[in-house]
Amino acid sequence: MSANSTALRRKRAATAGFHLSAGTLALLWLLPIALVVVTSLRSFDDIAANGLGGLPRSFTLDNFRQAWVDGGQQRALINSLIVTVPCVLVTLALAAMAAFALSRYELPLRRSLLLLMLGGNLLPPQILLIPVSKLSELIGVYDTLPALIGVQIGFGVGFYVFVLHGFMRAIPAEIQQAAVVDGAGPWQIFWRVILPLTRPALAALSALSFTWIFNDLLWAITVLRSDTKMPITAALIGLQGQYVSQWNVIAAGSVIAAAPTVAVFLRFQRHFVAGLNLGAVK
Amino acid sequence: MTHFQPGRRRFLAGLGATGTAALLSGCVTSSSTSKTSSGGAVTLQSNLSAPQAKAAMQDVVAAYAGKKTGTVSLNTVAAETFRTQLPTYLTSANPPDVYTWYPGSVADAYAKKDLLLDLGDLWDGPELKGYSKALRTLCTATSGKKVFVPATSYWWGMFYRKSHFEKWGVRPPTTWDGFLGVCDKLKSKGVAPVGLGAGGNTAWVASAWFDYLDIRINGAVYHRELLAGKRRFDDPQVRKVFDRWREVLPYFDPNGVAGAFQDATTALLNGRSGMMLIGTFFADAAPKDVLDDIDFFRFPVIDPKVPLAEEAPTDGYFASARTGRRDGVLDLLRYLATAEAQETYIKGSSGTVLPCHPDAQDSGTALVRKGRAHIEEAVEITQFFNRDSSDALQPTADNALAKFLAKPKEIDGILRDWQRDAEKIWTA
Numbered sequence: 020m021s022a023n024s025t026a027l028r029r030k031r032a033a034t035a036g037f038h039l040s041a042g043t044l045a046l047l048w049l050l051p052i053a054l055v056v057v058t059s060l061r062s063f064d065d066i067a068a069n070g071l072g073g074l075p076r077s078f079t080l081d082n083f084r085q086a087w088v089d090g091g092q093q094r095a096l097i098n099s100l101i102v103t104v105p106c107v108l109v110t111l112a113l114a115a116m117a118a119f120a121l122s123r124y125e126l127p128l129r130r131s132l133l134l135l136m137l138g139g140n141l142l143p144p145q146i147l148l149i150p151v152s153k154l155s156e157l158i159g160v161y162d163t164l165p166a167l168i169g170v171q172i173g174f175g176v177g178f179y180v181f182v183l184h185g186f187m188r189a190i191p192a193e194i195q196q197a198a199v200v201d202g203a204g205p206w207q208i209f210w211r212v213i214l215p216l217t218r219p220a221l222a223a224l225s226a227l228s229f230t231w232i233f234n235d236l237l238w239a240i241t242v243l244r245s246d247t248k249m250p251i252t253a254a255l256i257g258l259q260g261q262y263v264s265q266w267n268v269i270a271a272g273s274v275i276a277a278a279p280t281v282a283v284f285l286r287f288q289r290h291f292v293a294g295l296n297l298g299a300v301k
Numbered sequence: 302m303t304h305f306q307p308g309r310r311r312f313l314a315g316l317g318a319t320g321t322a323a324l325l326s327g328c329v330t331s332s333s334t335s336k337t338s339s340g341g342a343v344t345l346q347s348n349l350s351a352p353q354a355k356a357a358m359q360d361v362v363a364a365y366a367g368k369k370t371g372t373v374s375l376n377t378v379a380a381e382t383f384r385t386q387l388p389t390y391l392t393s394a395n396p397p398d399v400y401t402w403y404p405g406s407v408a409d410a411y412a413k414k415d416l417l418l419d420l421g422d423l424w425d426g427p428e429l430k431g432y433s434k435a436l437r438t439l440c441t442a443t444s445g446k447k448v449f450v451p452a453t454s455y456w457w458g459m460f461y462r463k464s465h466f467e468k469w470g471v472r473p474p475t476t477w478d479g480f481l482g483v484c485d486k487l488k489s490k491g492v493a494p495v496g497l498g499a500g501g502n503t504a505w506v507a508s509a510w511f512d513y514l515d516i517r518i519n520g521a522v523y524h525r526e527l528l529a530g531k532r533r534f535d536d537p538q539v540r541k542v543f544d545r546w547r548e549v550l551p552y553f554d555p556n557g558v559a560g561a562f563q564d565a566t567t568a569l570l571n572g573r574s575g576m577m578l579i580g581t582f583f584a585d586a587a588p589k590d591v592l593d594d595i596d597f598f599r600f601p602v603i604d605p606k607v608p609l610a611e612e613a614p615t616d617g618y619f620a621s622a623r624t625g626r627r628d629g630v631l632d633l634l635r636y637l638a639t640a641e642a643q644e645t646y647i648k649g650s651s652g653t654v655l656p657c658h659p660d661a662q663d664s665g666t667a668l669v670r671k672g673r674a675h676i677e678e679a680v681e682i683t684q685f686f687n688r689d690s691s692d693a694l695q696p697t698a699d700n701a702l703a704k705f706l707a708k709p710k711e712i713d714g715i716l717r718d719w720q721r722d723a724e725k726i727w728t729a
Contacts, residue, residue: 068588068591261354262580
């Protein structure tokens with residue numbers, strides 16, 4: 020009886036300890052986000068007088084209006100979506116087809132191709148900034164959204180092929196053989212057999228690539244220079260002045276800029292976690 | 302599942318590499334020969350991205366459009382993006398026409414690469430006739446070409462709050478000893494006498510102290526020579542700058558290197574620190590109701606024999622040499638040089654800048670009137686560390702000054718390292 024109750028008490032203490040420490044960690048994790056949200060609701064005079072860390076003494080929603088209208092975030096958000104949505108669709112379509120061919124058929128050079136794609140991913144993007152901007156100028160697409168879409172697709176596709184290849188390779192060969200026996204051609208096998216089986220991977224990758232492309236700043240400022248074409252990330256640093264930064268407006272802008280990715284995350288939450296170990300086990 | 306010989310694979314990799322290299326070299330050479338566009342609106346690439354400054358620029362552009370002499374399209378890019386992308390803009394095959402930027406050695410560096418349009422015709426015209434000789438020199442490249450049109454300038458000074466100084470019973474000092482006396486008194490009252498704000502991403506603020514001590518002790522001429530690489534940072538005369546700095550270092554706010562300058566100005570406004578060497582742009586970071594309470598005094602004179610110099614960075618415009626709309630560009634710049642354009646900008650912006658046109662009205666506040674007189678009394682004007690040298694030299698100063706603020710006793714080693722780092726940039 021007493022041994023039993025000691026064990027019970029120990030178990031309870033362990034549970035309490037776990038919740039306490041996990042709760043503290045979660046709070047610490049949320050603290051910066053809370054700070055941004057609180058700052059986005061304060062007036063500039065309040066921040067200038069009491070500092071960013073001071074207790075809020077004002078409440079205003081005007082910062083969101085300033086970021087949205089004066090800061091040009093409305094247009095920037097539209098630009099971001101014009102770039103991000105086609106990029107995700109096209110990249111995944113191309114990557115899925117390439118991965119299908121590379122994983123399900125004995126194509127010549129398939130290993131070299133995969134290594135080339137992997138190698139491209141290992142290359143730091145910084146060294147390609149000048150070639151990319153000069154090349155887009157040469158083709159005559161510099162400072163247009165299609166240029167940014169093209170660059171994003173080009174840089175994304177290698178990684179997605181690599182991940183999808185790993186996933187598709189794990190699909191048993193018998194399924195494909197059965198389809199062949201039933202008279203399915205390669206296109207039908209891809210569309211009706213392999214693609215439906217790859218859906219979890221595609222969902223996870225689309226959520227990941229949406230956040231990556233949406234949050235990108237580097238390529239945007241490399242191939243664009245007109246403020247009317249800049250995506251949301253570039254508009255966000257545009258809120259920063261040359262010397263003085265209005266932290267309240269910047270915080271409001273950050274909240275606006277983060278909203279779409281948070282929405283995507285909440286929608287695809289399940290796949291996000293699944294995506295973390297995609298291709299990890301071969 | 303290796304089907305291929307390694308030799309064959311290596312051959313393919315080599316093929317890809319040579320192909321890419323050929324493609325890259327091809328585009329680098331051919332992009333510089335492609336033609337630039339002509340006709341259409343003149344593009345004005347602006348780094349004034351803060352909402353108020355951006356709106357003021359829009360007013361200026363609208364006023365120019367109202368003149369019906371030409372068309373211009375304003376393109377505002379985030380200040381930080383602009384700074385990093387400016388070389389790319391200027392060297393691109395189809396560059397924007399006009400840019401907001403700085404005169405002096407910064408513009409000269411681009412002029413030396415033949416990237417800037419010769420504005421000699423403009424400077425001979427009536428619009429720029431009245432501009433001061435100092436500005437004229439500032440806008441001239443080493444080749445003798447005029448490459449810049451100045452618009453506004455701001456100034457640096459020791460800023461404080463009048464009501465706080467009254468409360469503490471101190472008065473703005475004029476001499477170095479008087480300055481140290483004020484510091485002493487403030488310290489005894491539990492106030493950090495001198496705020497800094499060289500933490501965060503504004504380490505460059507500390508350079509103001511170096512600039513000012515150097516122009517007070519060694520003079521502006523020596524200072525410019527030093528930054529241009531004609532003198533050495535481990536020179537005994539530079540050492541004297543730091544000896545002076547060490548006299549006042551104990552009075553610096555211990556949190557001076559912890560936060561960015563906006564945190565330091567908050568401390569100044571709250572009375573946690575007494576005064577601060579800063580540019581007038583900081584007024585944008587002050588709540589509207591304390592603006593009237595802000596005042597400044599001249600950085601104390603150390604050696605009366607040294608000609609009085611002040612830091613007053615000038616902002617303005619230059620144009621790309623590759624523009625296909627030369628006439629339109631000159632017409633726009635001619636307008637931007639007028640008193641009317643500068644007044645329009647000052648009215649729309651926060652109003653703490655001074656117009657460069659001698660007949661243009663400033664915003665008329667007591668602070669700005671005092672600032673204008675403050676600059677007019679100076680014999681020499683310096684720009685700021687990075688503007689008098691280059692953006693590449695600024696990090697060497699940030700590095701050296703941060704080390705000095707942390708370990709002032711090791712100054713000899715720090716100056717030797719600074720000289721070594723600077724040489725790499727001067728010879729690059």
